[in-house]
Amino acid sequence: MAKITLSTLAHSYLDNPKSDDDYALKPIDHIWEDGAAYALLGPSGCGKTTLLNIISGLLKPSSGKILFDDFDVTDNDTSTRNIAQVFQFPVVYDTMTVKENLAFPLKNRGLDADYIEKRVSEIAKMISLDDILDKKTNGLTADVKQKISLGRGLVREDVNAILFDEPLTVIDPKMKWELRTQLKAIHQKLGHTMIYVTHDQTEALTFADKVIVMSDGEVVQIGTPTELFEKPEHTFVGYFIGSPGMNIIPAKVNGHKAIIGDHEIILNDTYGKLDGKVELGIRPEFIKFSDDPNALPITINRIEDVGHYKIARTRFQNHDINIIINEGDDFSKDMHGIIFDTEKINIYENDWRVDP
Amino acid sequence: MKKTQNQKAWFMVLPVLILVAFSAIIPMMTVVNYSVQDTFGNNEFFWVGLEWFEEVLHSERIHDALWRQILFTVIILAIEIPLGIFMALHMPKKNGLWTSICLVVVALPLLIPWNVVGTIWQIFGRIDIGLLGYTLDQLGISYNYTQDTFDAWFTIIIMDVWHWTSLVLLLSYAGLRSIPDAYYQAAKIDQASRWSVFRYIELPKMKGVLIIAILLRFMDSFMIYTEPFVVTGGGPGNATTFLSIDLVKMAIGQFDLGPAAAFSLIYFLVILLVSWVFYTTMVNMDKENE
Structure with a gap:
């Protein structure tokens, strides 16, 4: 677990960005406090996923630095950052059973078999996968697969942060509520730093302590759900949050x-x-x-x-x-x-x- | 209520039946016809039953050809499949000019007609004017594919690998390209090793196309004729006489139409059987996983 600091971080997918418009992510300074639950909210294409991938190291920022507990990790690759990330579409290893899937991140770190066994069954219970642990993963429904992806994200105890990239998009509404509530409960229990990317305001507002609203590669407001509702700092926040939005x-x-x-x-x-x-x-x-x-x-x-x-x-x-x-x-x-x-x-x- | 039955729809499949009859059934029946009869010329045939089949099944010459054939197929599969996968893994992943160039270059051997491939390698391996043969000779390595069994096999196997690995590569590459990025990203997040990525992501996703690749390469290599015929003519001695080459010798060279026909039918059934066994096991393996 760690405090994550972004220092004038910016990213462009072009080799030679000229104007501001070439940046998918405009310079941002932000500190993600250890153990807090954040939501990154914004319309599609506003740079949320870019920011997330930079934090996990899947993407190298064009400029700026990223620090874990004051330790510069900008040039470290994903596997050394010890970050968990859950993607929009479920990723499961089809040839493995549910159990093997959950154990995979732990096995890769060479942890003790007894510990893995214990930890996997703990997490499986938490997200109610314990009755299908020995099933092969192909042929399972999308929401079960996504649960497995979530489980793989949660299984490492010492992870620096858990990032969610619109993880509930493919889940049907009833399961969505259930999973979201479970996630919130898990956050309170495990106390990991969690960053949850979404374009769904209800999801953001129910999940997070603090919501970061992005528009066009820029952070327009960071605040609690109440602040976003009562005092939107930018007209964009005003009409993006609320249904219908602000007049x-x-x-x-x-x-x-x-x-x-x-x-x-x-x-x-x-x-x-x-x-x-x-x-x-x-x-x-x-x-x-x-x-x-x-x-x-x-x-x-x-x-x-x-x-x-x-x-x-x-x-x-x-x-x-x-x-x-x-x-x-x-x-x-x-x-x-x-x-x-x-x-x-x-x-x-x-x-x-x-x-x- | 009685349902009226209208059988006229059967006429709709008639054109296909006629086409298949002319393209496959009638020619094959001629072969069947030859395989159960003998002739002394003058278009006079008489019935011999299964005699030819018995002769073929007990012929040592054909047994030898079959073993050579199996050895050849096993060797080229053992080289081409892993090599094709390995090369596919190292192809550029992004779309672009470089990718297109790579694809065209690797696909080139596939576009060359069989007998031209044979001729290319026949010349390539000659000690007097061929680049390969001359170089090896100058390096002091004794190499002569017309006289040495090992050299003949070596040349033919390298030739087949050169000609067909691209097919495995292209199919594997197509399989690899269909893997969404998220899988690789997830693997990085899970701190998977390169080998784990291959074992748990790439290989399972390539399985479908690999089945096709193995099947195609099996059938093709089991029927190989033109290239070894052009390069070695089946020699030295009978060292590279594979089933097809032997069959042609028997049918055209010796004009033993009866045994040759019986041989063809057995040959055909063997390929059909092996392909079927192969395919069903692979598909069943797939189902068990679910």
Whole structure:
């Protein structure tokens, strides 16, 4: 186990990267604390897997350093880093039994047979593979195979970190919940540093203590699930997290007033002078319908019923505004005004959040 | 309710039947015809039953040819299969110009007609003008494939390896290329040795194509005729007279059509049988794994 430090780490798949756009991973400085559970969240192609492969050593970074406990491992190859990684698609050694699969990483390190036996049965029990240990692995279903891959990742006790690269993509929804809960439990039990890559926000938010949101090869925010929800540092985080995402509305901000179109909203905080593109961000959860004549006048386009709540797709002048209507909320179809919960408003300048 | 039966669909397979009849069944029946009759010329044939078959099965000459044939096939399989796999493992893995060049170069021998291959090696091995023969001779190594049994075998085996290893290589390479990167990455993560990667990832994934490669090389080498015929003509003596060469000598050289026909049929059945046994064992091995 180790603390992992990334120091101005960057990577480009091109030999001679010229502009910023050539980088799959833009320079990043970050410390992964020992024993924490992290999620790397972002859309496909944002550099998550690149970052993961650099940590495990499958990929050499174009520049920057990576340290394990202050020890530079940038040039060390994967096998000496002692990192476990679980891939998106299950990788099992088909000619081996489930047991042999789980024992493989331990055997390769030349560990004692008795210990291997003990450790394998321990892990097998943990991820409930113990009743099929002697089965051959080909012919098993995808989710069992992925469990085996997970097991191979967990089997080494002294591993520096366990990396998961969207490991639940091929698993069906019911098993997904089960495995995710198991993973969380295993993390609490074993205390390994875990980094979990995903593009699924629910997965990220339920698994991790800290979520790292990436976009376009860049880390846009690192924070707890609550922070990501209430104070997205970047408009991208705002609309990527949440379903539907945050409403981002162009606005003029003047002191403690925000002007949207010709409508004025009084803010809780006072802002200094803002340049460039200024926007107001408010989550659909924090908007209420109202009869108040001073409310923001909107037209309702349609109402979507998602089961335990409804989503109102509305329009104010040229801007789409989504609103979540919870059961028991005051709402009727002829309400044509909305009120923002001013405490939950964030103001963005050139896509980045401004502190009041 | 009675289901009406319409047998007209059988006519649909008629063209195939006719084609197969002309391409395989009728020619083969001629051979069967010869194998159970004898003639004194003038197109007069009389029935001899299984006499020719008995003669062939007890012929020492054919036994010898069969042993030579088996030895030859075993040797070339033992060289070509591991060598082909080894070379495939060292082919460039990424797509690109270099890969294309490598593929074309290794595939070249496969494109050369059999008798040309034979001629190339016949000349290559000559002491007076052949590069191989001349070099060996100048190095003081006595080498003469027309007189020495070992040298003749050596030349023919090297020739076959040169001609056909590429086939094994190409098939293995195709098998290797179909392995997703994640397997190699996982192996690195699991700290597997190079040998383990080969044993537990590459070999199992290549198994399907290797079965085909072994089968093809077995059938082909068991029927080999042209190349050794061009290089050594079956000599020195009968040292490189394999089954096909012997068969042709018998049928065309001595004009013993009856025994030759019986010989052909036995030959055909042996190849069929061995291939079948071979294939079913391999496939069963595959199933047991599941």
